[in-house]
Amino acid sequence: MELTSTSFNDGHSIPEQYCFCRIDPGTHASLSDNRNPHLAWTGAPDGTRSFVLLCMDPDVPTVGDDVNQEGRSVPHDLPRCEFCHWVMVDIPSTCSELAEGACSDGVTPGGKDDPPGPEGSRQGVTNYTDWFAGDADMGGDYHGYDGPAPPWNDERLHHYLFTIHAIDLDRCPVEGADFRAEDVLRAIEGHVLASATITGTCSLNPTVAGRV
Numbered sequence: 001m002e003l004t005s006t007s008f009n010d011g012h013s014i015p016e017q018y019c020f021c022r023i024d025p026g027t028h029a030s031l032s033d034n035r036n037p038h039l040a041w042t043g044a045p046d047g048t049r050s051f052v053l054l055c056m057d058p059d060v061p062t063v064g065d066d067v068n069q070e071g072r073s074v075p076h077d078l079p080r081c082e083f084c085h086w087v088m089v090d091i092p093s094t095c096s097e098l099a100e101g102a103c104s105d106g107v108t109p110g111g112k113d114d115p116p117g118p119e120g121s122r123q124g125v126t127n128y129t130d131w132f133a134g135d136a137d138m139g140g141d142y143h144g145y146d147g148p149a150p151p152w153n154d155e156r157l158h159h160y161l162f163t164i165h166a167i168d169l170d171r172c173p174v175e176g177a178d179f180r181a182e183d184v185l186r187a188i189e190g191h192v193l194a195s196a197t198i199t200g201t202c203s204l205n206p207t208v209a210g211r212v
Helices: 180-189
Strands: 003-004 021-024 028-031 041-043 050-061 080-092 158-167 192-202
Touching: 003 158, 003 192, 021 080, 041 158, 080 180
Parallel strands: none
Antiparallel strands: 003 041, 021 028, 050 080, 050 158, 158 192
């Protein structure tokens, strides 16, 4: 399989219109257009009955003490973990493309309850649900796509892995509205026929972004 995008090139920077936040010289970061990027895939094997889509950032700090704090920085060598930006299941086998902005167009405080997607598809919650927990203005369940917003003082460039899985199931066996990426990966174990990934990068740290 091959996964491509007209929105960004594999291994290159994700334009700010596909990000949750953009660099702001006055405030370090401000909300951006948050449009989902275009994605298209080819070469699904025989026996494919549906697709699963994930977007994961493996460069998220495991310790948040320095995150977005004036006069401090998040060290490059700080241990990192994954952060889910998108999880979609039950994409029909007849679907091979997602248009730019078709699933997300703008930031929705508190998260999107029922984001648009291909007919029959379902979209779970992302780690923005955890990030904004307890925030009076932004807290809620974040379903669907919400783009990059790495710490503006992070010394590390963040990578965003968009992965499409072709599976031999019509319906991914996860229930409810609040399933997560880890639930999906467990559910499709042994059912993945092929996968493809495209990677974009992002930094809101002008020092790092200027080196990209």
